[in-house]
Amino acid sequence: MDTKGNFPYQNTSLVSLPKEKWKDIPGFEGLYRISNYGRVKSVPRERVMNSPHGGVYMSKEMIRKSKLDVKLNKTIGQNLYTLLITLYKEGRIYHFSVARLVYYTFGKAFDLDDHSIYISYNDHDGRNVHISNLVKTDIQTIKLLSYEKGRAVSHLSVLSKPVTQFDTQGNPVESYPSMYEAGKRTGLNERNIAAVVSGSDHMYKGFFWKAGIHKRKLDLSKISRNAEQDMINVGLKKRLGLKKVDLANPPAYLNLSTQSMKGERWHDVPGYKGLYQVSSVGRVKALKKISEGKQQKWMPERIQRLTIDFRLGPKGKEIPGSAFACMASNGVKKLISVPRLVYFLFVKKFDITDSTLRVYYKDGNSLNLHHSNLMLKRGVWSFKKVRERK
Numbered sequence: 001m002d003t004k005g006n007f008p009y010q011n012t013s014l015v016s017l018p019k020e021k022w023k024d025i026p027g028f029e030g031l032y033r034i035s036n037y038g039r040v041k042s043v044p045r046e047r048v049m050n051s052p053h054g055g056v057y058m059s060k061e062m063i064r065k066s067k068l069d070v071k072l073n074k075t076i077g078q079n080l081y082t083l084l085i086t087l088y089k090e091g092r093i094y095h096f097s098v099a100r101l102v103y104y105t106f107g108k109a110f111d112l113d114d115h116s117i118y119i120s121y122n123d124h125d126g127r128n129v130h131i132s133n134l135v136k137t138d139i140q141t142i143k144l145l146s147y148e149k150g151r152a153v154s155h156l157s158v159l160s161k162p163v164t165q166f167d168t169q170g171n172p173v174e175s176y177p178s179m180y181e182a183g184k185r186t187g188l189n190e191r192n193i194a195a196v197v198s199g200s201d202h203m204y205k206g207f208f209w210k211a212g213i214h215k216r217k218l219d220l221s222k223i224s225r226n227a228e229q230d231m232i233n234v235g236l237k238k239r240l241g242l243k244k245v246d247l248a249n250p251p252a253y254l255n256l257s258t259q260s261m262k263g264e265r266w267h268d269v270p271g272y273k274g275l276y277q278v279s280s281v282g283r284v285k286a287l288k289k290i291s292e293g294k295q296q297k298w299m300p301e302r303i304q305r306l307t308i309d310f311r312l313g314p315k316g317k318e319i320p321g322s323a324f325a326c327m328a329s330n331g332v333k334k335l336i337s338v339p340r341l342v343y344f345l346f347v348k349k350f351d352i353t354d355s356t357l358r359v360y361y362k363d364g365n366s367l368n369l370h371h372s373n374l375m376l377k378r379g380v381w382s383f384k385k386v387r388e389r390k
Helices: 098-107 139-148 155-159 179-186 190-198 234-239 338-346 380-389
Strands: 022-024 032-035 040-042 046-048 056-058 062-064 067-073 078-089 092-097 118-121 134-137 163-166 172-176 208-211 266-268 276-279 284-286 323-329 332-337 357-361 374-378
Touching (some): 092 098, 098 134, 118 139, 155 190, 172 179, 179 190, 190 208, 276 323, 276 338, 323 338
Antiparallel strands (some): 022 032, 032 040, 040 062, 046 056, 078 092, 118 134, 163 172, 163 208, 266 276, 276 284
């Protein structure tokens, strides 16, 4: 089905656009072609069948879908777009910027591996990759133009602003008249301090930094992640084949929001106090912390994605099994059973190391980890139930 949109890359029709021209992508002749609009076409060709019996078939000509990468320009509050395309050749995967391929093919060839060469956009919109909108440049020119047009703030003006230094607990340590002065007096790099102040980083050399003169303690709970986290576990949703999910009230096993669900209670995970908590509905929370090692990065609170142990059902169809969560302490990572933790913390204490004791689900749904749905039985219990059904 053709995808109609406001930009050529969204159009998957094989019918050429007005004045659209096509050329082989250098290095991928006979495999892919690209147009002056930035659309990429897979060339029909003979391919080997992926089956025990072998054989070949002729693939169909088709327009390949580009991936749209989106980042926010905080200075102007607008999104920055980059179109990316994945190509395949002789079993290898290649990732390219569509704009670079268009300019290379229809403009002037350059070293695609030279990442000091940038392709920019006359209208500042990375979704418009027509050759007429592209210009070859470098990072210094891009920064200068961004400063002149108000799309970025010069580091010179930023570094002259006052700043306050906080310790790992959020207590104010010292205030400085400028980031230059802060760097001079602490021996730390003022640009890295500026990166924390701007939100690009959370912490530098074990300290938080905030613009201005501050006397009050820093509220660490308000320090968010650099990248926005998905509100639901998209990968698990897709694996389960779920087409529709109520985003306002998703099931617990998909819910990645740090906001507690109705009636949800939390307890520390035994052996991971101060690091992880598990809830009465089977969600796992990684608590805010400072990472180990020299970098000492700030890790805000987040909900862990569950790892589901899928298995083949009686009809050969994949069905979800037990739920696990990855937890780390002192550099050691472990996959830990979530239903066992929920039962131990919210139903009844038991020897959690006893592998003969297993958690089962009253409604038969292994994704329903609510404490009221769990029951603890010896492993032989399930075999007895199978015999009874027979």
